[in-house]
Amino acid sequence: MKTLTVGGGCFWCIEAIFNQINGVEKVVSGYMGGKVPGTPTYREVCSGLTGHAEVIQAIYNPDIISLEELLVIFMTSHDPTTLNRQGADVGTQYRSVIFYDTDGERMIAEKVIKELTPYFDDAIVTEVSAITTFHEAEKYHQNYYENNKEQMYCAAVISPKLSKLRKLHADKLKTEN
Template sequence: MKTKIATVGGGCFWCTEAIFNQVKGVEKVVSGYAGGNAPGHPTYREICSGLTGHAEVIQITYQPDVISFQEILIIFMTTHDPTTLNRQGADVGTQYRSVIYYQNEEEKSITEEVVKQVQPYFDNPIVTEVSEMPIFYPAEDYHQNYYENNKEQGYCNFVITPKLSKLRKLYGDKLK
């Protein structure tokens, strides 16, 4: 079956990874880093400094005949706060920015349309960065499937679990 890749960042990658791991048509989600200007493969510690310019992102491998790029973006935009610049909740810094990376002009056009489509649902302007896909660097192994491997951890209970509840409420028909 043919697959495509979408790359987005909505704050901490543990949250967005947990969300998309539950969506029908998503084959794989890899947490990583993109959009920075430091040379070489960055580490989590370097990213957390805020000095590399990278964002925490996820790379989603999906089946476009099951879920479209547009549907992925709508789920993404409505399961995080795209109106806060360089911040998601208590996570603050450029590494936590809201970002959508496109791979071609069609994806760019779809992204811009989705942003316009969801804007009326927010009180504040959407500040999600829309940029051409840069190099993607997978994060360290311990970040992969973080929620599944650490459900009892405080951050998972207080931040990720409520986001998953929202996902189930809004998109129950799109879940595995």
């Protein structure tokens, strides 16, 4: 099993997307990339003062899905051309970011970004950074979409992203049993 850590706006959206992907065994919402000591809280991260990004860690089976495939899905599931913003969510905590653990992972991330660049009207601003300490988000953030589908944010923001995922990457999704 391998681990991928990415951020692309609110972690609820990215978590919901990665939970649909075949080969992804577990998704955990959390925070990474900050410059302050200790474990940050959601309120602290939302202030924009800690430097952390809202991220997910996806534990995946590379025999089923590759890092490159996961990164293509990630890059096409959010807007990687808006700096520190996804829709109405604004701040460095919502930045588009790929965290890598090895030079090989960094090179794959850079390759995916380069290959996808022609498909966007604006420049891709996704940050590619070395992995730092992952802080798991509070329990109520975990599996948020599945537990709160009726909530307005989920219906208005996450559901359309899942529809786009099904349209663009149907062949990479888990099948219902």
